[in-house]
Amino acid sequence: MKIGIVGGTGDIGEGMALRLSPNYDVIVGSREETKAIATCDLCRASLEERDLACSLLGVTNQRAVDEADVVVLAIPFKHVAPTLKALTGFEEKIVISPVNPIERTTYFYYAPPPEGSAAMMIRGMLPPGTVVCAAFNNVAANRWQMLDEALDYSVAVCCDDEGAKRTVMELVNSVSSLRAYDAGPLRAASLVESVTPLLLNIARFNKLRDVGLKFV
Template sequence: MKIGIVGGTGDIGEGMALRLSPKYDVIVGSREETKAITTCETCRETLGVRGLECSLIGVTNQRAVDEADIVVLAIPFKHVTPTLKALTGFEDKIVITPVNPIERTDYFYYAPPPEGSAAMMIKGMLPSSATVCAAFNNVAANKWKMLEEELDYSVAVCCDDDGAKKTVMDLVNTVSSLRAYDAGPLAAASIVESVTPLLLNIARFNRMKDVGVKFV
């Protein structure tokens, strides 16, 4: 299975590449192909020190979409609209969104678009044959690249297609110690996305770090 990461040179994108490329063919995308290539070289070195082989290629965001079976949008919410407007080829693909629309004053708060959530906005921007799934929304960005630490979190997955949801949940369950849970249709993604500013506030006001969610 080929996984394309749009915005693969950021913390989440690079971390996902590190975690996924020993098991899957990962295509790291960027607006600048040279940045994607550099990120892949860094990932190979990091994994090589740990004795891990990987499958990584650095390309443009467009090529990452074109060549992938599953596309991950590892981009900040403010970049979603300009990024998607510049890309084509999402037809018949599974698109994973870990995007959270968050604003900050003296605390973090959920700031969804008129569609109700980033996931629903993204669905409206893509071809009808694309299947959008919300996943990985509550995993701390810093944790992705900390390979010495297990990602021992629960991951809520929202999607309208049962087959695509199972595919994404199976993917989640191959990453470190993550455990996927069916969180309902894509319309419920606002609930999942809004948990992230809560986690950030708890971490900030209680002097904690990388707070996550785990269902027991």
């Protein structure tokens, strides 16, 4: 399975490339191909240091969409709409949204679009044949990048297509100690996205790092 990461040069994108590329063909996308190539070079060096083989390709965001079976939208919420308007070729693909619409004053709070969540907004912007899944919303980028430490969190997955949900849950379960949980239809993604500002506030006000979720 080929995983394309739009915005794969960012914090989450790079972390996902590091953790997924030993098991999947990972296509790192960027607005600038040279930036995507540089991210792949860094990831490859880090993995080779640990004797891990990987499959990584650095390309433009459009090529990452074109060549992937599953596309991760690893970009900040405010850039999602213009980015999606500029990209084509999502038909028949699974699109994973880890996107959290969050604002900050003296604390972090959930600021969803009129559609109710980032995931539902993304669903509305993509062609009918595309399946959108919300996943990975609550796992901190730093943890993805700490390759020598287990990623021991629960991941809530919301999706309206049972087959695509299974595929995404298998992808989640293939990464370190992540464990996927079915969190219902895509409309329930607002619940998952809105947990992230809570985690950020708990981290900030209690001087903790990378607070995460574990359902036991």
